[in-house]
Amino acid sequence: xxxxxxxxxxxxxxxxxxxxxxxxxxxxxxxxxxxxxxxxxxxxxxxxxxxxxxxxxxxxxxxxxxxxxxxxxxxxxxxxxxxxxxxxxxxxxxxxxxxxxxxxxxxxxxxxxxxxxxxxxxxxxxxxxxxxxxxxxxxxxxxxxxxxxxxxxxxxxxxxxxxxxxxxxxxxxxxxxxxxxxxxxxxxxxxxxxxxxxxxxxxxxxxxxxxxxxxxxxxxxxxxxxxxxxxxxxxxxxxxxxxxxxxxxxxxxxxxxxxxxxxxxxxx
Amino acid sequence: xxxxxxxxxxxxxxxxxxxxxxxxxxxxxxxxxxxxxxxxxxxxxxxxxxxxxxxxxxxxxxxxxxxxxxxxxxxxxxxxxxxxxxxxxxxxxxxxxxxxxxxxxxxxxxxxxxxxxxxxxxxxxxxxxxxxxxxxxxxxxxxxxxxxxxxxxxxxxxxxxxxxxxxxxxxxxxxxxxxxxxxxxxxxxxxxxxxxxxxxxxxxxxxxxxxxxxxxxxxxxxxxxxxxxxxxxxxxxxxxxxxxxxxxxxxxxxxxxxxxxxxxxxxx
Amino acid sequence: xxxxxxxxxxxxxxxxxxxxxxxxxxxxxxxxxxxxxxxxxxxxxxxxxxxxxxxxxxxxxxxxxxxxxxxxxxxxxxxxxxxxxxxxxxxxxxxxxxxxxxxxxxxxxxxxxxxxxxxxxxxxxxxxxxxxxxxxxxxxxxxxxxxxxxxxxxxxxxxxxxxxxxxxxxxxxxxxxxxxxxxxxxxxxxxxxxxxxxxxxxxxxxxxxxxxxxxxxxxxxxxxxxxxxxxxxxxxxxxxxxxxxxxxxxxxxxxxxxxxxxxxxxxx
Numbered sequence: 001x002x003x004x005x006x007x008x009x010x011x012x013x014x015x016x017x018x019x020x021x022x023x024x025x026x027x028x029x030x031x032x033x034x035x036x037x038x039x040x041x042x043x044x045x046x047x048x049x050x051x052x053x054x055x056x057x058x059x060x061x062x063x064x065x066x067x068x069x070x071x072x073x074x075x076x077x078x079x080x081x082x083x084x085x086x087x088x089x090x091x092x093x094x095x096x097x098x099x100x101x102x103x104x105x106x107x108x109x110x111x112x113x114x115x116x117x118x119x120x121x122x123x124x125x126x127x128x129x130x131x132x133x134x135x136x137x138x139x140x141x142x143x144x145x146x147x148x149x150x151x152x153x154x155x156x157x158x159x160x161x162x163x164x165x166x167x168x169x170x171x172x173x174x175x176x177x178x179x180x181x182x183x184x185x186x187x188x189x190x191x192x193x194x195x196x197x198x199x200x201x202x203x204x205x206x207x208x209x210x211x212x213x214x215x216x217x218x219x220x221x222x223x224x225x226x227x228x229x230x231x232x233x234x235x236x237x238x239x240x241x242x243x244x245x246x247x248x249x250x251x252x253x254x255x256x257x258x259x260x261x262x263x264x265x266x267x268x
Numbered sequence: 269x270x271x272x273x274x275x276x277x278x279x280x281x282x283x284x285x286x287x288x289x290x291x292x293x294x295x296x297x298x299x300x301x302x303x304x305x306x307x308x309x310x311x312x313x314x315x316x317x318x319x320x321x322x323x324x325x326x327x328x329x330x331x332x333x334x335x336x337x338x339x340x341x342x343x344x345x346x347x348x349x350x351x352x353x354x355x356x357x358x359x360x361x362x363x364x365x366x367x368x369x370x371x372x373x374x375x376x377x378x379x380x381x382x383x384x385x386x387x388x389x390x391x392x393x394x395x396x397x398x399x400x401x402x403x404x405x406x407x408x409x410x411x412x413x414x415x416x417x418x419x420x421x422x423x424x425x426x427x428x429x430x431x432x433x434x435x436x437x438x439x440x441x442x443x444x445x446x447x448x449x450x451x452x453x454x455x456x457x458x459x460x461x462x463x464x465x466x467x468x469x470x471x472x473x474x475x476x477x478x479x480x481x482x483x484x485x486x487x488x489x490x491x492x493x494x495x496x497x498x499x500x501x502x503x504x505x506x507x508x509x510x511x512x513x514x515x516x517x518x519x520x521x522x523x524x525x526x527x528x529x530x531x532x533x534x535x536x
Numbered sequence: 537x538x539x540x541x542x543x544x545x546x547x548x549x550x551x552x553x554x555x556x557x558x559x560x561x562x563x564x565x566x567x568x569x570x571x572x573x574x575x576x577x578x579x580x581x582x583x584x585x586x587x588x589x590x591x592x593x594x595x596x597x598x599x600x601x602x603x604x605x606x607x608x609x610x611x612x613x614x615x616x617x618x619x620x621x622x623x624x625x626x627x628x629x630x631x632x633x634x635x636x637x638x639x640x641x642x643x644x645x646x647x648x649x650x651x652x653x654x655x656x657x658x659x660x661x662x663x664x665x666x667x668x669x670x671x672x673x674x675x676x677x678x679x680x681x682x683x684x685x686x687x688x689x690x691x692x693x694x695x696x697x698x699x700x701x702x703x704x705x706x707x708x709x710x711x712x713x714x715x716x717x718x719x720x721x722x723x724x725x726x727x728x729x730x731x732x733x734x735x736x737x738x739x740x741x742x743x744x745x746x747x748x749x750x751x752x753x754x755x756x757x758x759x760x761x762x763x764x765x766x767x768x769x770x771x772x773x774x775x776x777x778x779x780x781x782x783x784x785x786x787x788x789x790x791x792x793x794x795x796x797x798x799x800x801x802x803x804x
Binding site: 003004006013033035036037038039040041051052055056057058059060061064179180181221222223224225234235236237247 | 547548549550551552553554555556557558559560562563566570579580608609610611612614660661662663666667
Binding site: 279280281282283284285286287288290291292294295298302311312340341342343344346392393394395398399 | 577
């Protein structure tokens with residue numbers, strides 16, 4: 001078994017929530033290696049958590065247990081899930097947050113966590129991260145057979161995937177992620193860029209209907225090939241067409257938000 | 269010995285303070301497992317640090333050493349303490365920040381840290397986290413007998429505890445903690461809620477004299493039982509009566525701050 | 537070999553960048569101990585990253601591998617470096633960010649990272665932290681001979697050092713660092729303070745030409761010797777003359793920024 005357990009939450013860094021989860025894990029498995037994915041997911045932003053998990057889960061050692069707690073339905077009848085995939089385990093609420101990564105890796109089994117033997121003795125109504133998800137992850141890291149946790153689940157909730165339209169010289173998509181530097185990831189993949197026929201040095205026109213905005217950007221290999229302050233587009237490290245400002249913030253300059261529709265065409 | 273050492277400070281995440289402490293610890297005990305409680309305590313907010321420690325210390329393995337550095341009196345004559353409790357060690361300044369947790373676990377011995385053999389060779393006047401508390405914690409994790417650190421202390425400084433008044437249908441208390449989501453914890457405990465005779469579905473009236481404000485809130489089991497945007501009250505994971513807005517921030521909506529007095533009555 | 541690898545970036549805490557690097561490291565060396573220096577360096581602020589590294593690197597166990605990714609030139613022809621010093625390894629871009637610490641410890645060998653065997657199989661143009669620096673650090677932690685990484689470098693880029701002028705009763709310097717509490721570090725060292733003839737209790741006049749500002753401050757041993765809200769100066773834990781407000785923020789009160797010139801004289 002890997003002894004790596006990752007944590008991804010919207011709990012922030014200033015409260016006692018995250019260290020309480022870590023204490024529970026270390027109490028059950030003192031040899032666990034706990035890694036923070038992030039705890040700064042905007043409150044209840046399930047899509048952003050799902051994308052962040054998808055972008056990072058695959059770099060961890062085989063057998064790593066990924067715990068996600070972005071959980072507006074805590075304490076209601078929403079299910080708690082463990083998903084076993086080809087290489088990993090995923091633990092979290094049944095609200096779609098685990099599925100983008102789990103389906104990417106290949107799902108082998110999904111269980112509803114119902115066996116109280118693997119939870120804390122008293123389960124609060126508001127903090128399943130500490131009382132359910134943390135202990136379950138710790139027991140899995142000790143080798144627990146997940147079929148003991150509860151019945152098989154065949155209908156997990158999935159997130160809707162924003163649609164893309166791509167053709168020669170054209171793409172209609174949306175902003176799926178804005179990163180720490182204000183770079184805006186469109187849903188256009190590198191394979192789509194091939195369909196579009198886009199080449200380094202080409203200029204793109206990006207229309208953002210919500211902002212009634214037209215932006216021109218050169219398609220380049222990396223930030224440093226643009227002038228300081230120049231708007232550019234590139235294929236980023238996750239394989240998406242990204243809109244950027246060299247040494248600046250694309251999102252701030254243009255007031256772009258996650259979810260914004262974008263229409264992209266090759267100008268020259 | 270547990271090899272877990274936790275750190276709780278108001279040092280923030282952007283400076284070199286916290287990693288310097290971690291380096292010092294790992295230099296003395298390369299096998300220590302260091303866990304951050306938080307470093308985002310508001311500057312010099314001793315009560316918030318004390319509550320955060322109290323809420324999280326107890327989930328860690330027996331023998332864990334909890335280090336707290338919220339220390340406006342650094343370099344003056346304030347004492348540096350090690351407290352041995354039934355299950356843990358606490359290390360930090362003598363300003364009350366350790367006592368809420370230490371008394372909760374049961375104090376067995378308190379020592380004033382004076383033996384320079386267990387400090388860094390040169391002790392700065394402004395960074396005892398690195399030069400005193402970190403090395404002392406690391407040596408304790410290696411099995412140091414704390415009686416070697418200095419003389420016994422019998423008069424540690426304690427924090428004043430905000431008073432509560434509770435009777436049938438009524439409570440007068442204050443906001444003792446506001447969490448990452450803007451939930452406001454009153455000082456009313458679940459045992460007080462029994463005295464009040466409060467039951468799920470009841471409606472509370474909460475008066476906040478400082479804001480000249482009256483708020484109505486249903487008492488429910490968890491956030492998800494309220495409508496989106498509805499104000500509610502619940503018993504939270506720490507056993508306090510908490511005021512909340514489902515998928516919103518109670519503190520922001522009503523301008524509530526830690527320390528605010530609240531008067532609570534059952535309306536129906 | 538030490539199994540400690542530290543990470544210092546401007547990637548923030550909310551994105552998937554940092555955990556992806558940690559996953560890559562743990563995949564190569566599951567026994568690595570990863571410590572965050574900080575990920576909150578202001579975007580592309582190479583000097584602040586260099587200072588933060590300098591202030592913390594030396595407390596870590598001998599053999600620690602310090603990875604820094606503040607890298608506006610990623611994907612261009614800027615070199616990627618490994619520096620072996622007397623006690624440590626430093627890994628990062630060739631833009632000066634490693635040199636303040638590396639020269640302080642004593643440089644023994646510098647290599648340009650060019651051998652693709654020690655990078656991820658596909659190297660993106662925009663995320664060398666994950667694809668180059670993280671795997672190289674992990675392989676070094678397993679004992680890799682750094683001469684296998686690439687050719688020797690004899691002309692690494694260095695940062696300009698802000699000049700100081702010091703004489704009896706006088707210093708002309710600049711603000712080199714502002715910490716989490718708003719304390720402003722001048723470039724004046726404790727040895728300069730001896731030249732100035734400054735003693736505890738003396739009063740300093742600090743002139744800030746950019747702000748057209750004159751500030752008076754007593755020179756004291758630590759914050760707590762000043763009255764609450766009083767402006768003071770002290771020798772801080774890193775050996776610099778620091779300007780401070782007891783229980784307040786010097787930087788906020790006076791609008792001081794890193795890089796500001798300061799002229800300091802002893803008044804009485």
